[in-house]
Structure formats: C-alpha cells, structure tokens
Amino acid sequence: MCGRYASFREDQDIADEFAVAAVADDVRLLPPSWNLAPTDAVRMVVERIDRQTGEITRQLRAARWGLVPSWSKDAKGGARMINARVESLTGKPAFARPFAARRALLPADGYYEWSPAPAGSPSRAKQPWYLHPQDGGLLALAGLYEFWKDPTREPDDPARWLVTASVITRPADPELERIHDRQPLMLPPETWDRWLSPSVGADEAATLLHTAAPPLATTPVGTRVNTATSDGPELLDPVPEPVQDAGH
Numbered sequence: 001m002c003g004r005y006a007s008f009r010e011d012q013d014i015a016d017e018f019a020v021a022a023v024a025d026d027v028r029l030l031p032p033s034w035n036l037a038p039t040d041a042v043r044m045v046v047e048r049i050d051r052q053t054g055e056i057t058r059q060l061r062a063a064r065w066g067l068v069p070s071w072s073k074d075a076k077g078g079a080r081m082i083n084a085r086v087e088s089l090t091g092k093p094a095f096a097r098p099f100a101a102r103r104a105l106l107p108a109d110g111y112y113e114w115s116p117a118p119a120g121s122p123s124r125a126k127q128p129w130y131l132h133p134q135d136g137g138l139l140a141l142a143g144l145y146e147f148w149k150d151p152t153r154e155p156d157d158p159a160r161w162l163v164t165a166s167v168i169t170r171p172a173d174p175e176l177e178r179i180h181d182r183q184p185l186m187l188p189p190e191t192w193d194r195w196l197s198p199s200v201g202a203d204e205a206a207t208l209l210h211t212a213a214p215p216l217a218t219t220p221v222g223t224r225v226n227t228a229t230s231d232g233p234e235l236l237d238p239v240p241e242p243v244q245d246a247g248h
Contacts (some may be wrong), residue, residue, distance in 0.1 A: 004110035008032035
C-alpha cells in the first residue's frame, strides 16, 4: 500500500514541473508536508474544462486523500479507500468510473513504507523507509479523483462538494520487495499527457498501468513518522540500516 508520503515543494515549482496553467486558491493555503496521511488535504494535477473559456486546462487542485464514491451516503468510508490496486481498477465501480474519466497525478517528493523487523531482532517494531528519486526530482503518483455531494448542505454552500483522491498501487519491483510487496504507480513525464487527458479512455489508460518506476533511493528513517501528526524535514533524517541476524 501507499499510506504516507511527503510533498513539500513550493506550488510554483510543482506548477512549472507539470506545466500547470492554473493553481486553485485552496492549494495555496496548503502547507508543505513531510508526512501526509489518509484524510489529509493533498495537491493533485488534473485536466479539467475551464468554465469560463470552455478549454481544457491543466490545473493544480486540492483533494482529500481517501476516495469517496459519488453514490456514497456519507464520506466516512474515504479513509479506507486511499489506494486503488491496478489489479481491480476496472472491476470495482468505485474506481472504474474515475479511472475512465477522472485521473490525476499527485506530486510527491517521496513516500514511506515499513519493512518487518529483521529476523532475530529483539524488537518486533517495523522499520520505516523513505523511498525517493535518486536524482532528487519529483514523483508523479498516479491517482484517481471523485466528486461527492453532501446531501446535508444547502445547494449554495461552497462546502457542499467534496473532492477526494486515491493513489494507485501495483506489485513492488524486485529490488523493493524486501521493504514492502506493493508500491505506488509512478509515471514518467512522457506519459503525463495521456494519463491526464479526458479524451483518453480506460482502455488506453490501462496501457500505462505497468510503466516502470524511476530509480529510487531507499533510506531508513526514524519511527517518528509512524505518528500521523508528526511533521517536519527531520523525519527524513537517515538512521542506521537494520542488520539481519547472521544466525537466521
């Protein structure tokens, strides 16, 4: 799964990297984060029709992490739908509809996974790892987004519509399996236009689901990241890599 990630670049840096034409006002209010967790507000790159011009524009928008299907009676289930597995994208109605028409890229500086404690270790605590591009660049996590209308709010209430998102995951590459058996789908720049385009349907988008990930560095970090409320650049400080007991 992908349950925590970091996104701390400036909005303008992200806009430049993804050739974004418009940055939503609520995005500018989001602080940098080194520990984004489910139900947090996150930034996403989408292509939408501009209501004023009728043109399709690439935008940087905010969404709540944890997809809420449009037909849900309430928004409580979103925390359980932070990830969408590539194996079931077209088989689950909650994911099939946005996969066909509402795909997004979630900018990330890196993400976290937890590996089991080494054999023979006196502690059963899992080891957190920060996985990030070797070249220091940005990751583009493939995602889906959806709109949910709150039936308890008035039609003219700006908060009536909730935008939520999910990160797509796939089986881990062999070199990362020692840490975790899943990884987010990370798309390179040459695929972004096709992934984001509203004119690209599910069949063509599906050809991108097994795109190779960029080279990643794996850095063991401290357990402060385990607490969702912990934040700050110190979470990325490396710790000694756990050593496997030679007798096991």
